[in-house]
Amino acid sequence: ASSPLWAGRFEQPMDAAAWALNASLSVDRRLALVDVRVNQVWAEALEEAGVLSAAERAALVAGLETLRQEFQSGNFVFQPTDEDIHTAVERRLRELVGPLGGKIATGRSRNDLVATDLRLWLMEQLGALEGALLEVQKALLDQAEASGDLYLPGYTHLQRAQPVLLAHWWLAYFWPLERDRQRLGDLYPRIAVMPMGAAALAGSGFPIDREHLARRLGFLAVASNSLDAVADRDFAAEFLFVAAMLGIHLSQLAEMVILFCSQEFGFLEIPDAFATGSSLMPQKKNPDLFELTRAKAGTLLGHLTALLAVLKGLPLAYNKDLQEDKAQVFGAMDTLLSVLPVLAAAIRALRVRAERMQGAVSAELMATDLADYLVEQGLPFREAHAVVGQVVRLALARGQSLDALDQEALLAIHPLLDERALAILQPRHSLARRNLSGGSGPLAVRTQLHAARAALLQR
């Protein structure tokens, strides 16, 4: 009985498989509630523009209200002829209010409607995403605060380098997420630009007050060019970049947790509630959730590249290629909203194995401090570096730790290597030297913890 909205000029019905490819309802039905809202406000704009009488506007808004309830209660019945959410809403509205329902389509197109809907949807969801991200940041911060003065080896090239405070290490994962949260905020004003009124491409043929319409829908601005308005998906690409960047940060954290939970490191332990077992090897305890977090970064990167590839060669203005945008945006949002809460809880639950961490800080990790000490005694750093290099070589040759070398052997390398020099090889001493701002020293880290707390309270 019903045919596509655009069936007028066609003689043949659409091929069934072609219809299935063309339809986007399975993806864009998630826009149902925003679509209803935009339709309601559009009815008001049409009244203001003199297209609808007050009674017509009221009937349309009331019909749309029924639709909203049907969507909210899950009673809305989609029809096989519903090509996308916009056609479904219009079709149902016409069933509810009769031919008057057809007036809602005046002076607009699905091209400006879909871009408006997607922007609104994203504007609404960003709050949930930020909230979920905040929980991961809080978990990291709480771990940092609970770390006290514990230290562990810091690594470069995954080789033990210098001691760092565990709190400093946790916070090194906090700040990237803080940047991601800022990026989400920065992006908002570019999402909140309203395409509605652009119609198909050239602008509505009716005198719509777009500024008023934008304010009513919660947009911050109105798109300046109708061609650009329906073609612009920068906001989606930017969101997908932030999502991918965030995913990569989470992946890097997950990778480090996985390493640290291996028997070889043994620095962290995943409690049972966030670990998995093996169907074959009874002894296994696996970090699957962290591995999935690592993998999801790839999925998120895929969403970003998929959309950029879709956009790359598009001529102005709307092209059906753009229909593929929503799967990427929804996919990225779903991925993050499923990962972030689990990760927040799992980070909180991680157990720190202090004796393993601190035990891994052997005297060699203070070699730089020994060189610094010689600098303080007047040696140029290059020379000091070479002297300590000889000390390390001797220790390696003897199979001894740096701090186990006898005084005689050290003095033979350099007269400044007396017992005062040996006292330098202490992790606490190394840390205490690093209280410059941003450093790993206990005082600097205390300041950093305050700064991280303060960052969370903003916005």
Ligand code: ARG
């Ligand atoms: N479902 C379409 C989309 O997601 C709506 C716009 C269709 N417009 C058109 N002229 N075919 O982009």
